[in-house]
Amino acid sequence: MTQAIATGAAPSGARAAQQKRAGARDRLVRRLPLLPALIFAIVVTQIPFLVTLYLSTFGWNALRPGERRFVGLDNYAAVLTDARLRAALLNTVVLTASAVLVSLVLGLGLALLLDRRFPGRGVVRTLLITPFLVMPIAAALLWKHAIYNPTYGLINGLLGGHTDWVSNYPMVAVVATLVWQWTPFMMLILLAGLQSQSEEVLEAARVDGAAPRQVFTRMTLPHLRQYLELGALLGSIYLVQTFDAVFTITQGGPGTATTNLPYEIYLTTFRKFEYGEAAAAGVVVVIGTIIVATFALRVISSLFRMEEGR
């Protein structure tokens, strides 16, 4: 059967080939605008990871030049059994999860507040997004010195007392600063979600006698679900890489109380100069990220289908 069709098509074979060539040319022309960006992204982001992978198999401390030797998987063994790194992993999870959750909840509150009309709504929105725009290291310094400082900081200045907030509650101090910066981000995404609700459907529910609370839990929250997911996902992508706030407010301390993975790898690379171990830790982080990102991409992908369905 297949043979028959193939033979039947034979006379127009030359033309098909021509068409195929034209098709190939067309595909190339279509692809051309994409190539510079694609090649740039591959060179700048993928090659360093291959180099990291390669370096992770060497015992290499930059303070002892010439002593670079192949050690196989020893660095991984060192990294995975290192108590500091395990602490850093735990801190990363605690820091990211708490900052994302708290800013998501606060952001939801703010978005609900802004979803109604009131005089000066635009101004209030501008005020609310401002913390997100302050340079992160400037924000971290501001909180460390102007707000948390035990002698002249704003908190003790207003409430009295001499609590050293950063030393006593280091993780809370870092997370609070991040929450202040990221709540506006969550608010913007959730506000867009709230405003994409169909007003007529809500009105119909109200007419049918649904209480405001019911409208919120049965209609608004399910509608917001994908926006909440998107906010949590994007927030995690950014916050898992937190460096500025830790570097500035606590330097990872006291001890390793606030050392997260980015800060720990930074220390291994540029304070201890253990290049091999730093590379192995980097690979471990990448693998962890790939696992998280697979879930993340699924969320984005579902949003994507929704967009196409519209």
Added chain:
Amino acid sequence: MRKLAWTVTAWAVGIIFVFPVLWMVVTGFKQEQDAASNPPTWLFDPTLDQYRQVFGRHITPYLLNSLMASGFSTLLVLVLATPAAYALSMRPVDKWRDALFFFISTKMLPAVAALLPLYLVIKQLGMLDNVWSMVILYTSMNLPLAVWMMRSFLLEVPREIVEAASVDGAGLGLTIRKVIAPIVSPGIAATALICFIFAWNEFFFAVNLTATRSGTAPIFLVGFISSEGLFLARLCAAATLVSLPVLLAGWLAQNKLVRGLSMGAVK
């Protein structure tokens, strides 16, 4: 009555959130002894001394480095991302979906894992402490965001208009210049502002790969990390100064901000 309560609550919350920023700006105009007082000083004679000090300590080169790194990387991002977004939306290539997800996956990989090889390569090339290294890194950092965002803007161009233009005999170049560009230019502007914001605020690569010659604005602030209360007012003046361009860019782009931050997923 309910509306009044709502208005008052919303304004109160807005002011609470912005208060640390206000405090920063205000403190920048204080003398040091007023800045480090307990209880806090609310009334004082405003002074420009701190700004004079900050400029006296040569913040200008840092600001110029930041302007160069952010400006050129934003330009390069747009040059790379706009055609790519076109090839992923208006005349899509075969595997456009894979390409899109490749771009976003590069955004998810943590910068810290690339730091060491980037440091070694840049050192090998003799490009440490060089603004152009920052331009390249910031371009790769913002490229996925810009591709996704530009794509979402290009998808909004009605296909009929583009087809009508080609039926009327307009070539691709003319169509892009006269039909597509006017529709998407607000989108390009918003994308540019958001890329600029992220590049301007970037700290991790800057602190590890630059030093005195090409240090960017955030690096100027590093000196304040361990300094004690004597310099609080000066710190606030410097922090206000370096945050100002992004505050302006963000306020300008605020209607498109959410779209940029969500990579075009939320309109």
